[in-house]
Amino acid sequence: MTETIIFMGTPDFSVPILKELHEKYHVAMVVSQPDKPVGRKRILTSPPVAETAKALDIPLFQPDRIRNEDALDRIREIEPDLIITAAYGQILPKALLDIPRLGAINVHASLLPRHRGGAPIHRAIMEGDSETGVTLMYMAEGLDSGNIISSRSTPITDQDDTGTLHDRLSGIGADLLMDTLPDILQKKNDSIPQDDDLVTVSPNISxxxxxxxxxxxxxxxxxxxxxxxxxxxxxxxxxxxxxxxxxxxxxxxxxxxxxxxxxxxxxxxxxxxxxxxxxxxxxxxxxxxxxxxxxxxxxxxxxxxxxxxxxxx
Missing domain, CATH: 3.10.25.10 (Formyl transferase, C-terminal domain)
Structure with a gap:
């Protein structure tokens, strides 16, 4: 049986994860944020994941709002077994999370429950953490609040900045997903709730x-x-x-x-x-x-x- 997977992501962080996934599994569609004007000349530019989907000849969907009913209908048409997200950039509604047979999982760039939110890499360095990592989790309605499937850590050294750590975590995320996905698809994996007492939130940089x-x-x-x-x-x-x-x-x-x-x-x-x-x-x-x-x-x-x-x- 070949499982049907939808991948949802937007920035550079998500690109290695999509490429690894595409090599080994059937990615039926990529969902990314809409093209946006970039630079002084305001040239309309596709996000990195959208460009990668085009290069890999994967069907691409770029809705303005993923919670709109027409967007949800487009997802339902695919009948995905699993949705995988990595830095997509919009909160997914319960109506979408309920669509795939095996649920929706997220590749998050922190050791949850620490650094929930949109800027976990920046905040881990800014707050002086000695280590961070990537967590694979089931998605729930709350912000990065779902059960943890697996995680992998990496030290933060004085030589790191957000650029170096971003690239390292992106690679770790791709490897972790590939190592964990076979068990998820066969329903052999475990998952554990997050400890609410250890939650920290890392909002986008203002x-x-x-x-x-x-x-x-x-x-x-x-x-x-x-x-x-x-x-x-x-x-x-x-x-x-x-x-x-x-x-x-x-x-x-x-x-x-x-x-x-x-x-x-x-x-x-x-x-x-x-x-x-x-x-x-x-x-x-x-x-x-x-x-x-x-x-x-x-x-x-x-x-x-x-x-x-x-x-x-």
Whole structure:
């Protein structure tokens, strides 16, 4: 028997998972978010999963709202045995979850019940977690609240940012799904409820989340910067302009200066004072309207020592 699977996903994270699934199973349809205008020229662009579905010649469906009755009817027409989601981007209604014979499962980029929500990778780094992972779970009506089928962990090192961790977790998710799916399709797998006492929520990153708070400790500022790198990018204010900071590291020594003060320059960057008396060394920046550059190149020719970052005029 060949089971009929519908895959639902949207961003780059989901692409390796779809490709692995397509190699071994019958993916009858891919459901992704609608095309959106991108860039300064607002060019209508398909999301990565939609582009992958086209390249693999898999039927593609991009409804504006998955809970609309016409969208649900389209899913019912396929008569899927199983729905698999990975960062789809819309909450699935119970009417959809009830359609597949074997239920709906989700590949989620955290060790649930920690980091439920839309930004688990960013938040794991920003909150200083020492490890994270991927959880395969049955979908329920609540936000990432279904029973856990399996999970796989990975350490978060100081060398990680959201970009490196995103790519690693995407690969882990694909491997975990392929290892677990045979038992799911044969109804041989177990699942366990999540511990409600351990739940944390990681909402999507807002504009206010992107601004650096220099009054926090050096380690917290470091985690904040790398948790938002390479996207959307943490920022501060410099000379009345927005300065994005993409790379930093905790540095040795105390500053004794007002948080946000540029203490000095180093061979690799700029040292900035933080709220705990420590400092971080910034190594890659982008001033509004300019290209991303090394911090040492940004500092060259500028009298920056003593300037306090983050001041809004």
């Amino acid at each position: 504009k206010s989340d992107e601004r650096i708070d220099w009054s926090k400790g050096a380690r917290e500022v470091f985690n904040h910067i790398r948790g938002l790198s390479p996207w959307p990018g943490a920022y501060t204010e410099y000379d009345g302009k927005r300065l994005k900071i993409y790379e930093a590291r905790p540095s040795e020594g105390a500053s004794g200066s007002t948080p946000g003060t540029i203490v000095d320059t180093t061979p690799d960057g700029i040292r900035v004072a933080c709220g705990d008396g420590g400092t971080v060394e910034i190594t890659a920046v982008q001033l509004a309207g300019k290209k991303r550059t090394k911090a040492v190149e940004f500092a060259a020719g500028r009298q920056i020592n003593g300037i306090v970052l983050g001041q809004v005029e």
